[in-house]
Amino acid sequence: MRPFIGVGKSNRRDPREAGREAAGMAVAGAPPDGIGLVLVHSTVGYEQGALLDGVVDVTGKAPLSGCSSSGVITRAGSDESDHAVAVMVMGSDRLRFETVQVGAFSEDPQRCGRDLAQRLARSLQRTRADEHRVLMIFPDGTAGNVRELLRNLEGTLQVPLLMAGGTAGEMLQMGPTYQFHDGRVASNAVSAVLITGDFLPEVSVNQCCDPVGIEHTITRAKDCWVLEIDDKPAWETYREYLDTQDASSLTMSDFCYISLAERLDEPDPEYGEFLVRSPLKADPATGALFFPADIRTGARVRVALRRPEEVVARSLACARNMLARHPSRHPDVVLQFNCSFRAGLLFGRHTTERSITPLQREFGDDVAWFGFNSYGEIAPLAHGPTRIHNYSAVLCALYVEPGGSVGC
Amino acid sequence: MLSVGSDGRNDDPLRREVLSLNEQVKQLVRTEHRLSLWQQRLDGQLERVEALNRLSLQAGEATEPATILVLALDAMLALFSYEQAIAFLRQGEAYVAVARRNFLSDGDGTTRNDPAPVSSPPTPQDIHEPLLDEDAPWLKPFHAAWAASLLRGEDGSGGPCLALPVSSDRMLALLLFRRGQHLTSPLEVLPQRDDLPFLRLFGAHVAGALRNLLLYREAQEAIRFRDEFLMLASHELKTPLTTSLLLFQSLRKHDRLQCMSAANAESLERQILRLNALVEQLLDVSRIRHGRFAPRRKDADLVQLTREVIWRFRFDAEQKGSSVSLSAPASVVVSADAAQIDQVLANLLSNAIKFGEGRPIQVNVDVLPERAQVRVHDSGIGIPAADQARVFQCFERAVSLKNFGGLGLGLYISKRIAEAHGGGIGVESSVESGTTFTLWLPRQPTICPGPDLVH
Numbered sequence: 001m002r003p004f005i006g007v008g009k010s011n012r013r014d015p016r017e018a019g020r021e022a023a024g025m026a027v028a029g030a031p032p033d034g035i036g037l038v039l040v041h042s043t044v045g046y047e048q049g050a051l052l053d054g055v056v057d058v059t060g061k062a063p064l065s066g067c068s069s070s071g072v073i074t075r076a077g078s079d080e081s082d083h084a085v086a087v088m089v090m091g092s093d094r095l096r097f098e099t100v101q102v103g104a105f106s107e108d109p110q111r112c113g114r115d116l117a118q119r120l121a122r123s124l125q126r127t128r129a130d131e132h133r134v135l136m137i138f139p140d141g142t143a144g145n146v147r148e149l150l151r152n153l154e155g156t157l158q159v160p161l162l163m164a165g166g167t168a169g170e171m172l173q174m175g176p177t178y179q180f181h182d183g184r185v186a187s188n189a190v191s192a193v194l195i196t197g198d199f200l201p202e203v204s205v206n207q208c209c210d211p212v213g214i215e216h217t218i219t220r221a222k223d224c225w226v227l228e229i230d231d232k233p234a235w236e237t238y239r240e241y242l243d244t245q246d247a248s249s250l251t252m253s254d255f256c257y258i259s260l261a262e263r264l265d266e267p268d269p270e271y272g273e274f275l276v277r278s279p280l281k282a283d284p285a286t287g288a289l290f291f292p293a294d295i296r297t298g299a300r301v302r303v304a305l306r307r308p309e310e311v312v313a314r315s316l317a318c319a320r321n322m323l324a325r326h327p328s329r330h331p332d333v334v335l336q337f338n339c340s341f342r343a344g345l346l347f348g349r350h351t352t353e354r355s356i357t358p359l360q361r362e363f364g365d366d367v368a369w370f371g372f373n374s375y376g377e378i379a380p381l382a383h384g385p386t387r388i389h390n391y392s393a394v395l396c397a398l399y400v401e402p403g404g405s406v407g408c
Numbered sequence: 409m410l411s412v413g414s415d416g417r418n419d420d421p422l423r424r425e426v427l428s429l430n431e432q433v434k435q436l437v438r439t440e441h442r443l444s445l446w447q448q449r450l451d452g453q454l455e456r457v458e459a460l461n462r463l464s465l466q467a468g469e470a471t472e473p474a475t476i477l478v479l480a481l482d483a484m485l486a487l488f489s490y491e492q493a494i495a496f497l498r499q500g501e502a503y504v505a506v507a508r509r510n511f512l513s514d515g516d517g518t519t520r521n522d523p524a525p526v527s528s529p530p531t532p533q534d535i536h537e538p539l540l541d542e543d544a545p546w547l548k549p550f551h552a553a554w555a556a557s558l559l560r561g562e563d564g565s566g567g568p569c570l571a572l573p574v575s576s577d578r579m580l581a582l583l584l585f586r587r588g589q590h591l592t593s594p595l596e597v598l599p600q601r602d603d604l605p606f607l608r609l610f611g612a613h614v615a616g617a618l619r620n621l622l623l624y625r626e627a628q629e630a631i632r633f634r635d636e637f638l639m640l641a642s643h644e645l646k647t648p649l650t651t652s653l654l655l656f657q658s659l660r661k662h663d664r665l666q667c668m669s670a671a672n673a674e675s676l677e678r679q680i681l682r683l684n685a686l687v688e689q690l691l692d693v694s695r696i697r698h699g700r701f702a703p704r705r706k707d708a709d710l711v712q713l714t715r716e717v718i719w720r721f722r723f724d725a726e727q728k729g730s731s732v733s734l735s736a737p738a739s740v741v742v743s744a745d746a747a748q749i750d751q752v753l754a755n756l757l758s759n760a761i762k763f764g765e766g767r768p769i770q771v772n773v774d775v776l777p778e779r780a781q782v783r784v785h786d787s788g789i790g791i792p793a794a795d796q797a798r799v800f801q802c803f804e805r806a807v808s809l810k811n812f813g814g815l816g817l818g819l820y821i822s823k824r825i826a827e828a829h830g831g832g833i834g835v836e837s838s839v840e841s842g843t844t845f846t847l848w849l850p851r852q853p854t855i856c857p858g859p860d861l862v863h
Contacts, residue, residue, distance in 0.1 A: 013491070013511065013588065043593065070593070080595045082489075171593040213433040214426060240434050243442045252594055253448070257441050305437065344595040348451055 003092030003400040004034050005333045005368045009074045010085050015046040019054020022087040027058055034091040035059055037099075037193060039136070040066035040180050041073075041372035044170040045082030048178045048185045055087055056183040062089070063099040065193040067138035067168035068178040069372035070340040075360060077352025078373065080344045082171065088370040090333070092400055095197040098123045101181035103189045105144035112144070112190050113152025120194050124159050127196045134162045134201040134396070136335070139190040140177050141167030141375030142280060145224050146388040147293050149190060150378065154385055163386040164203045164396040165192070166337035166374025167292055172252040172345070174281050177375075200329070200399035202322045205379035206314040207392040208342060209276045211261040211302035213241075218299045225288045226279075226295055233287025238279075241303050248284040255279055256341035259391055261304035262295060268381040270321060276304050278341060278390035280375060292376040293388040306391060311342055311355050315393050319362040322397055331397035334363055336371030338393045343373045363397070456606055459483045460613050467617035473497055474506040476621065477581055480574070480614045481509050489596035490570065490585035497581045534579035538607035540599070541569035547584075568598050572607055574614045581618065583611075633802070640816065644686055648679035655679075689817045693802065696824045703745030703828050710740040710749070710780050710849070711773050717753040718771060721761060729766030730786075732757070736773035740780045742849045748825045749849070752833070753782060755818040756845045760786035763843070779831065779848045787842035796835050822847070 008025025012018040019040075027035060038059045042051055048068060055064065071080035079086075090097070100119045102112045120135070127133050139146050146167060154161070168177035179191040195201070216237060220228035229237040244254050261274035279289040295301065336359075343351045360369055379394040380386045463483040467476045477495035485493060491511040496503040541547045547569045567587035574581040587598065599607060655676055695701040718732050725732050742749075760769045764786035772783045791799060800823045802816075819833070826833045830850045837843035 011511075045589070045593070080593055082589075082593045082596060173594075212437065214430045241437045241441075243438045243445070253445070254441075257444065258437065303437070305440070348448070349455070349595075 002031075003090070003094060003332060004030050005088065005090050005400075006030055007074055007086065007088045007368050007370050009072065009076065009079065009087075011079070011081060011083050013045075013083050015048070015050035016054035016057070018042075018046060018083065018085050019051045019087075020057050021054075022085045023055040023058035023089075026087040026089045030089060030091060035062040035089045036091040036095060037089065037097040037195070038062050038064040038066075039088040039090075039193070039370065040064060040085065041069050041370075042066075042085035043071060043080070043082055044068050044175070044178070046085065048180075051085060052180060052183055052185055055085075059087075059089060063097050063193065064180060064182050065099045065101075065136065065138065065191050066180040067166075067191060067372070068170055069166075069374060070169045070172055071343055071373035073336050073338060073356065073369065073371035073373065075369040077356045078338070078343050080171075080351070080373065086370060086372070088333070088368070092197070092199075094199055094400060095195055096123070098194045098196075099182055099191070100194070101179065101184075101186060101189055101191045103186060105140050105149070105188050105190050107144075107188075109144040109146070109148040110152045112139075113149045113154075114156045116149075116190065116192060117153050117156035120161075120192075121158065123194055123196060124157070124161065127159075131197055132162075132199055132201055133159075133194065133196040134164060134203070134398075135192055135194050136396075137163055137165035137190065137192040137378055138179055139165075139167050139378075140179060140188050141169045141292055142174060142177055143188045144190075145294050146376055146378070150386045150388065161194075162201055162203055163378060163380065164201075164335065164337065164394050165378040166372060166394065167376040167378070167388070169340055169373065169375040172340060195398075200326065202325060202331070202397040202399070203379050203394065204318045204322050205271060205377060205381070205389055205392050205394045206318040207271065207276045207389055208307050208310040208314055209259055209261065209274075209304035209391045210307055210310075211274055211304050213303050215300045215302050216260075218295050218297055218301060221295055221297045221299075224290050224292060224294045225283070226291060227286065227288045229301075234289040235282055235284075235287035238282075238289060246284075248282075250282050252341075252345060255281075256345045257306070259304040259306070260291075260295065260301040262299055262301050264381070266383055268383065270318065271381050274302070274304065275387060276389060276391045277301070278339075293390065304391075306342070306346065308346055311346070311393075312358050315355070315359050315395070316362055318393075318395060319359055322395065323363070326399060329399050329402075331363060331367055332400045333368040333370065333398050334360075335396040335398070336369065336393060337377045337379075337396070338371060338373050339377055339389075339391050340373040340375060341391055342393070359395075456487060459487055460610065464613060464617065467614075468620070470617070470621060473581070473618055473621060476614065476617045477574075477583070478507040480583060480610075480617075481507055484572070484583065484585060484610065485509055485511075488570075488585070488598055489593075490568075490587050490598070492586045492588070494584045495581060496584070498579060503582060534575070535571060535573045535582070536575050536579070538573065538599075538604055538611060539571045540601070544569075544571055547571060570599060570607075572611055574611050574618065576615045576619055580615055583614075637816075641686075641690070645683065648682045648686075652676055652679045652683075689821060692821045693817055696821065701824065701828060703748050703825070705743045705745055705829075707741050708744045708746040708749065710742050710744075710782065711736045711738065713746060713750055714753055714771060714773055714782055717750060717757055720754070721757050724758065725761050725769065728761050728764065730761055730764050730769050732761075732769045732771060734771045734773070736771075737775060740773055740775050742780050742851065744829055744849060745825075749829075749847075752822040752825050752847055753784075755822045756782075756784040756833075756847065759818065759845070760784050760788070760843075764788040767842075775851075777851075779850055781846055781848040783844055783846045785842060785844040790839040790841050790843055791835065791837040792839055793837075796837060799835065800833070 006026040006028060008022040010018040010021035012021055040055055071078050072084045072086035074086050100116060102115045105112050139149055168179055170177050176187045178185050178187055179189040181191045216229050218226055218229055219231045226234045228234055241258050242254055244250060259276050259278040262277055263274055267273040277291050277293055277295055279291050281290045347354045377389045377392045377394040378386060463479055466479050470476045474497060477497060481493045481495055493509040494505055495507040497506045567590045570585040572583040573579050655672060718734055765788040767787040770785045774781050800819050802820045823833045826847055831848045834846045835843060
C-alpha cells in the first residue's frame with residue numbers, strides 16, 4: 001500500500017463540526033482502512049472533548065494523539081485564532097504506530113518518563129535493526145518538569161529513540177492545556193506516539209536568541225520555579241532588563257521579550273552554545289518565575305534577547321542541512337513544532353509569510369506540512385540527550401516513500 | 409565570563425567596570441523593549457491606516473451604498489475579532505439591513521445578503537458616537553435575539569458588542585458587531601475605549617464614502633441633465649430659426665423682400681417671438697440661479713391678470729379645441745409683481761392647453777383666509793405620480809420631447825416665482841384623468857429674503 005498522508009484544517013465555531021471538517025479534509029482520498037495514525041492540534045476556543053468526538057466521527061478507531069496549542073500550523077501557515085483545529089492522518093504498510101498517554105505529570109514527571117518508556121518497550125523491542133523509530137511527544141506545557149520527564153524516559157529506554165515534539169499550550173493565558181489520546185482528552189498528562197518501520201526520520205532544531213550582558217547565577221530553584229537569581233527574587237533581576245516595574249502586570253508580551261540562556265556543556269555547531277529558557281509566568285508574591293524546562297540551582301545563565309531577523313535565517317539553514325543529508329530523497333511530510341513566542345507575539349499577523357512560507361518553500365510545495373505553536377519544543381541536539389527548548393523551531397521530516405514524496 | 413557571584417562582592421576594579429558596562433547593557437535592553445512595544449503599537453496603527461486606505465480605495469469603486477457597507481464590515485472584521493456583523497442603511501426614515509457577516513453559523517463568514525437575523529436596529533434613536541456594549545444597555549436584548557437566531561445553544565448574554573454609527577449631519581447607517589464568546593487569544597483584538605477615536609475616524613470614512621457616492625450620483629445626474637438640455641435647446645432653438653431662415657431665403661431668392669406678404673411677416677414674427685420666449689426662459693433661469701429675480705411688488709388684481717392671460721391664449725385654446733372657463737370673484741388684490749404672475753399663469757394655462765387633449769379647461773380664482781389661489785384644471789393626459797415632484801425641476805418634463813416641445817423650464821421658473829412671492833405651486837394629477845395646478849399667493853405682503861430666490 002502506498003503511504004498516505006493527509007492534512008485538514010477547520011475554523012468552524014462548533015467544535016464537533018470543526019473536528020469533522022478538519023478530519024474529513026485530512027482523510028479525503030485515503031484508501032479504505034488506510035489510516036494508521038491521527039494527529040490533532042487545536043486552539044482552546046473549543047470544547048476539546050466535542051472537538052475530538054468530531055474527529056473520531058470521521059477517523060473511527062485509528063490511533064489518535066496530539067494536544068492543544070496557541071496555534072496550529074499547516075501548509076496555509078500559522079493560525080492563532082481562538083478556533084482553529086488541524087488534523088493529519090498517516091497510513092502506510094511500511095509504518096507502525098503506537099499511541100500512549102501517562103497522567104499526573106506535574107506530581108511525578110520522573111515516574112511519567114519511566115512509565116512511558118516501559119509502555120513503549122515491547123514495540124521498541126519488536127523493531128528490526130534496519131528499521132527506524134521516532135517518538136512524537138506532547139507533554140502538558142504548563143504543569144510538569146519536562147526536563148525530568150525526558151531524562152527519565154531516555155534513561156529507562158533500552159534502545160536509542162529519536163524524539164521530537166512540543167509541549168501543549170493554550171492561548172497564552174496560562175490556563176489548562178489538553179493532551180489527546182485515542183479520542184480522549186486529558187490535562188496534566190503526556191501524550192505520545194511511537195512511529196516505527198521502514199522510513200527515515202530527520203529531526204533538527206534551531207533557536208533565535210542571543211545572550212547579552214554578564215552571567216547570573218541561579219541561587220535558588222525548585223522544580224520549574226526559579227526563586228532567586230544572584231540572591232535576589234528572580235523577578236528583580238528580570239525586571240532590570242524590562243521596561244516594566246510590576247510583576248503582576250506582566251503579560252506574555254513582556255515574558256517573550258527576554259529569556260535566559262543556559263550554556264551547553266558541549267556547543268552544538270548548528271544550534272549554538274546556549275539553551276534558551278523562557279518563563280511563562282511570575283508569582284508576584286514571591287518574585288519567582290516559572291520555566292517549563294527547569295533551571296537548576298547553581299546554573300549560570302545570561303539574559304537572552306530574541307532576534308526576529310534570525311528566525312527565518314536559522315530555520316532555513318537548518319532545513320538546508322536536513323535536506324543535504326539526503327540529497328536524493330524528498331520528505332513526505334514535515335512536522336513543525338514552533339515556539340509560541342516566535343509566532344504572532346513576534347510577527348503579529350505576518351507570522352506565516354515571514355517565518356513559515358520561506359521554510360515550506362525550501363522543502364518544496366508538494367510536502368505535507370503539519371504542526372503547532374508550543375510552550376516548549378522537544379528535540380535532541382547533535383550530541384547528547386533529548387532536550388526541551390524555548391524560542392526554537394523543531395523540524396521533523398519523515399521520508400516514507402523510498403523514491404520520493406507522496407504529497408498531499 | 410565575569411558574573412555576579414552569590415556573595416555579591418564587587419570590590420575588584422575590573423569587576424566594577426564590567427558591572428558598569430552591564431548597567432549600560434540593561435539600559436539598552438530596556439530601551440529596546442520600550443521601542444519594541446512602540447513598534448507593536450505603530451504596526452497596529454499602520455495596519456489601521458492601511459485598512460482605512462484600502463476601504464477608501466475600494467469604496468471609490470462602489471456604485472451602491474450596500475457595497476460600501478459590506479466593505480466597511482469586512483475592513484472592521486479584518487482589524488477586530490468580531491464574529492457577527494450587520495449593516496443597516498438609512499432609507500428615508502427607516503433602516504434596512506443591507507449587509508451581514510457571520511462567522512458563527514457557516515464557518516467562513518462569506519455569506520452575503522442573507523436575510524438578517526434582526527431586521528431593524530436595536531434603538532429607535534440615532535447615535536452619534538461609537539458605543540461599546542457597556543455604554544449601550546439597549547444592545548443586551550439585541551445580543552440575545554442575535555445569538556438565539558444564529559447559534560444553537562449559545563449563551564444569549566454573549567460576548568462583546570459594538571455599535572458604530574456612520575454619521576454625517578445625521579446617521580446614514582449603523583454598523584453592529586458582535587462576538588459570541590469572550591476572547592482567549594491575545595492575538596485576537598477587540599476595540600477598547602482607547603480605540604474610540606479610531607472608530608470615529610472609521611465611521612467618518614464610511615460616511616465620506618457614502619457621501620461621495622451620493623455626490624457622484626448627483627454629478628452623473630447633472631451631466632445627464634446638461635446633455636438632455638443641450639439636445640433639447642438645440643432642437644427648440646433650431647426649429648424657429650430654420651423656419652425663419654427658409655422663409656427669408658425664399659423671399660430673397662425671388663427678390664421679394666420688399667413686398668413680403670402679411671402672412672409671411674406674421675409667420676416670421678411668430679418664429680422670432682418663439683425664439684425670444686425660449687431665450688427669455690433661459691435668461692430667467694440664469695437670473696434665478698444668480699439671485700437676480702426679485703419680484704417688484706405692487707397691488708395687482710389676480711382676477712384681472714387671469715382674465716388677460718385667458719384672453720391672450722384664446723386662439724391657442726381654440727386651435728386645440730379646448731374651451732377655457734373662468735370662475736372667479738370680481739376682484740382679488742394681492743401684492744405681487746404683475747409681470748411675473750402673468751408669466752406663471754401663462755405657463756400654467758399654456759400647459760393645460762398643450763396637454764389637455766382638446767378637452768375643456770377650468771380656471772378658478774379663490775380667496776381663502778390666508779391666501780389667494782388660482783387653480784388651472786385640464787382633463788388631459790395627466791402626470792404619473794412618480795413624476796409629479798420632478799416636473800418642477802430644471803429641464804424636467806413628464807412627457808417625451810418628441811411629442812411635446814419646450815425646454816422643460818416653465819414650471820421650474822413658475823415655482824421659483826411663486827416662492828419668491830412667499831407662495832407656491834402644487835400639482836394634483838392622475839394619468840388620463842387630468843391635472844390641476846394650483847398657484848397660491850399670500851394675501852398679506854410677504855418679505856422674502858434674496859437668497860430664497862437662488863434655487
